[in-house]
Amino acid sequence: MLKIEKLTVEVAGKVLLRDLDLEVKKGHTNILFGPNGAGKSALMRTIMGFSGYKVISGRILFNGEELAELSVDERAKRGIGIMMQRPPDISGVRLRELIKATSRGRIEPEALAKTLDLKPFLDRDVNVGFSGGEIKRSELLQLAAQDPAFFLLDEPESGVDLVSIGQIGKLIRKMLSAGIKCPGERYEKGKSALIITHTGQILDYVRADRGYILCEGRIMCSGNPLELLDEIKSRGYEECIRCKLKS
Ligand SMILES: Nc1ncnc2c1ncn2[C@@H]1O[C@H](COP(=O)(O)OP(=O)(O)OP(=O)(O)O)[C@@H](O)[C@H]1O
Numbered sequence: 001m002l003k004i005e006k007l008t009v010e011v012a013g014k015v016l017l018r019d020l021d022l023e024v025k026k027g028h029t030n031i032l033f034g035p036n037g038a039g040k041s042a043l044m045r046t047i048m049g050f051s052g053y054k055v056i057s058g059r060i061l062f063n064g065e066e067l068a069e070l071s072v073d074e075r076a077k078r079g080i081g082i083m084m085q086r087p088p089d090i091s092g093v094r095l096r097e098l099i100k101a102t103s104r105g106r107i108e109p110e111a112l113a114k115t116l117d118l119k120p121f122l123d124r125d126v127n128v129g130f131s132g133g134e135i136k137r138s139e140l141l142q143l144a145a146q147d148p149a150f151f152l153l154d155e156p157e158s159g160v161d162l163v164s165i166g167q168i169g170k171l172i173r174k175m176l177s178a179g180i181k182c183p184g185e186r187y188e189k190g191k192s193a194l195i196i197t198h199t200g201q202i203l204d205y206v207r208a209d210r211g212y213i214l215c216e217g218r219i220m221c222s223g224n225p226l227e228l229l230d231e232i233k234s235r236g237y238e239e240c241i242r243c244k245l246k247s
């Protein structure tokens with residue numbers, strides 16, 4: 001569904017991603033690991049088409065279509081949705097209005113907000129004054145409303161308390177397996193996702209198919225995500241780089 005081939009990306013005159021290959025098959029969930037500053041968020045922002053992320057070479061294909069010439073909203077219309085690591089505050093726009101717009105009127109904001117305990121937030125400006133955990137839930141609510149076919153989730157569990165992680169994890173699992181149920185609508189089963197995690201906590205809730213390790217803008221290796229996580233925990237990212245250099 002998503003195929004990235006030999007992608008090199010530059011931001012502010014600096015190469016952040018180099019010769020990167022990555023693939024997510026339809027219905028699969030892949031995990032992206034990597035140390036701080038490795039380029040993980042930059043990759044997601046490039047896939048989404050945010051400005052400033054300049055593709056120097058290589059290409060990104062979504063359902064066989066090259067994304068290069070498409071704007072952010074065209075990519076969203078193709079079915080890509082993003083949960084950002086640090087989304088902006090949007091003063092003057094109430095969460096309720098955003099939910100109505102992104103769901104194209106097919107979702108009742110109250111009902112959806114109830115699942116994430118966000119009802120009291122519907123009439124507040126998006127993310128303004130929200131706590132870290134509330135922002136994550138608000139992001140997820142917006143994604144649930146958009147109901148994309150492909151999810152880019154940038155550290156969905158970071159800054160979230162232990163109880164809310166369960167709530168968020170279960171909702172992500174539900175969204176990936178069948179979408180949010182809406183009266184009179186049928187959902188295509190098995191959405192796809194690329195999820196960034198440092199702790200791997202999301203893996204307690206979501207069955208992941210493949211993991212990738214990104215260091216210094218390059219993919220070091222890929223494989224079983226739980227095994228990769230164990231390796232990272234026991235040997236660290238330095239060992240990934242050493243191992244790659246040896247090969
Ligand atoms: N617009 C920008 N201008 C200049 N440098 C940038 C820009 N965007 C990203 N960078 C730099 O690129 C590097 C990779 O950033 P990125 O946000 O992708 O890291 P990350 O892997 O997501 O790290 P973390 O785990 O801390 O979130 C960082 O050194 C960052 O400062």
Ligand SMILES: [Mg+2]
Pocket residue numbers: 040041042085154
């Ligand atoms: Mg990041």
